[in-house]
Amino acid sequence: MRYVTQRFLHAALLLIAVSFFSFALLQLAPGDFFDAMRLNPQISRQTIGTLRSEYGLDKPLPIRYERWLRSVLKGQMGFSLASNSPVAPLLRERARNTLLLSGAATALAWLLALPIGIWAAVKRGGWADRACGLATSTILAVPDLLLFLALLLLAVRTGWFPTGGMASAGVDDLDRWGKVKDVAFHLAPPALGLALATMPVLIRHIRSSMIDALESPFLRAARGHGVPRARLVLRYALPAASNPLISLFGFSVATMLSASALAEVILSWPGLGPLLVESILSRDVFVVVAIVMLSSVFLVAGNLIADLLLFASDPRIRTE
Amino acid sequence: MEPLLKVRNLTIRYRSELTQREAVRRVSFDVAQGEVLGVMGESGCGKTSLGLALLGLLPREHAEVSGSVMFRGDDMLTMKETSLQKIRGAGISMVYQEPGIALSPVMRVGTQISEIVHAHRPWSWKKCRAEAHSMLARVGLTPTERIFSAYPHQLSGGQLQRVLLVQALICEPALVIADEPTASLDARSQSDLIALLRELKQGLRISLLLISHTPEIQASLADRLIVMKDGEIVEEGRFDQMYWSPVHDYTKTLLRRDRPATDENFEHAPVAQEHVAR
């Protein structure tokens, strides 16, 4: 139990630190939301000045941070200057969409990588293993950008998948199942792209952990007792190999999030990615900070889950 | 009667990128049903390789095994993996030398025993677990609940060694290869183990290939003995023969026959009694 509470405390402290740093860094960047307005000769300096003080942009950094914190605690997470509304409601839908995409991509990536990695380990040294290695190296070498563009091209050329957005035009007329299918088709290109982008690293790690486990003395001992092949791989080798893989899972959540921003922008998936880009460009400070914070929350949560899973799965960690 | 195990000209050659080494050279011996054949020799003489090779456990990339190992009429060296899997643990089983690394660190000990039962018997998991519990009790690992649910790092060396023994015996094989089974055991557990092995030999007619450098163990159990040095057999025969009339110098050293006995109450031995002063 102490282990668990420790982990939660770490997570909370981490989030506070992240929020402060992202806030501070953004404020340090030159310019503010009203830069565009300043270029407009019709709007007087005074107007801008008034607007600035109205939104508190002229106060010193600590005060702004404190006001923002209070806003967070109220559930509003600051104020979006571009949309003229509190930040929180803007994020809700977008965050949900990003989670949907990341979740689907993570699940897809692991569901594919696990069997492939295990199989490559079992057949290590053979032609199948080498072919697999070649394929993963190739995909690894291709930049994510190209991968997503390639998928976009595929969608456009073949018409199998819609080319953007989350829902088709007449979606409200469809029944429940129809709506789900519609979303699934829209989800496919970005999810596939993300899965492909992250799979090579996963496959390699899974393969090497499994090989370690398969060559260990205890596995040979179990084999010597007549335990059949399938059980040796799944019941003996896989659990022993899972310690590093669970940590890898936490890490893959992080990479998934950063890659998803790119995928969302290119494949027009209405998640946090496009919103983030827009807000940075327009200096909509609070939206940016809120999105960064949210991403951190996902990341920390992912690692926390990984830590807890590790605690549950490896008896050696439990011995305090 | 046909011997249970017939080994002919067994040769094990280890190959690495730089060197080649013959760990075992043209070794031949038989094990009859219900017989205990002892294997003695110092570390590095090839004893452990021998045991592993009999079960086909040496990795093909590094070890070249030639010769023949006939078990119940079939040559184990040419058998397919699926046939070997059925024999391992149920026809011939092995008690490994180092208990610490012969068990998975992330699985409970009881599960690792039940898996073996399940591999060879068409029983439900519940029955397999019950069998594991009863076997644990038989070797004195009590309370069985605690031992069953323990992980290897929670048990002592001697307890782990007995778990390995349970694993090897639970499916009642015809031949057990025991590689230094008493290495971590204290005197009481040793004598318990010896008694257990003797009981198995007499009651169930289980044959034993007993690899041990401790002469007291061999003396307590072995019917016949082979002495190995540098991968070859230098002497073999009935234990009593070899103890009272050893031929090879190496045999004399291993059986402590190169120095006089010092027990005064010992009257039966036809050996000169000399009290060695300190």
Added chain:
Amino acid sequence: MNTRPWRKNMSLDDEKILNVGSGKQFGPEHAEALVRIEHLSKKYVQRRPLTRTEFAVRALEDANLTIRRGTTLALVGESGAGKSTLGRCLALLEAPDSGEIWFDGKNLPRLSRRELFPMHRQIQLIFQDPTSALNPGMTAEEIIAEPLAIHREGTKAQRRERARELMEQVGLPASLERKRPLEFSGGQRQRLAIARSLALEPKLLVLDEALSSLDLLNQELILKLLADLQRIHSLTYLHISHDLRLVSQFADEVAVMHEGRIVEQQPASELFTRPLNSYTQELLAAMPSLESICAGRLA
């Protein structure tokens, strides 16, 4: 070294005292205790979180032990009785739950971290498996010099010189100094471990089943080496072993452990001929001599 066989059904009224152990008579220089362990207790808890069950393993239960300066005390008992735990507490690798360990007048569990650091020089531990106790990536000379480097003794050249000296002392030719542990045999690795432990000139050496993984020949050689080193450096040994037969060859005093407690501690000659405790008697009865076993076969 002579093998001392054990007689089955030894009579306790036996007048003849077998020449057992090292035969050392305790002189005035041995009267002083280097180590005094009092009421040491430690337990481990084994949990099953899903079924909410807990098993408490009492490794040490009010254990008391005395080790005299310059002697070899053998700690014997069943495996799982707590011997290793006691050795590890003494070697400062683990902390006991309660009790005192008096070493040279200082109570070890009560010392602060700073006070404890110099203690590590005085108490060294030798493990059962030399292969896993030695860093496979380091050469022999580096391994032996490492403790000196950690405690910042001498220059690099001086440390190398000392490493070579120590290698000679343990019977390893200096030509092997650049070899890695995996290139040594089992017996040689244990010698290497011993050389390393001597680098800081300790007072006490705790040997935890240090001979168990060696074959008989090597056991005898290492025992001889240890006896010589004890004489030369006035070392004190705590020898933990489950093998009473082995222990009878060299121990000055023997302490018997059963279920976390020390049930008997006596000079070796006394213990093997006139054991006071019933558990000790049981242990001795379970160890017939090789000759008697072989004679029994003919009957």
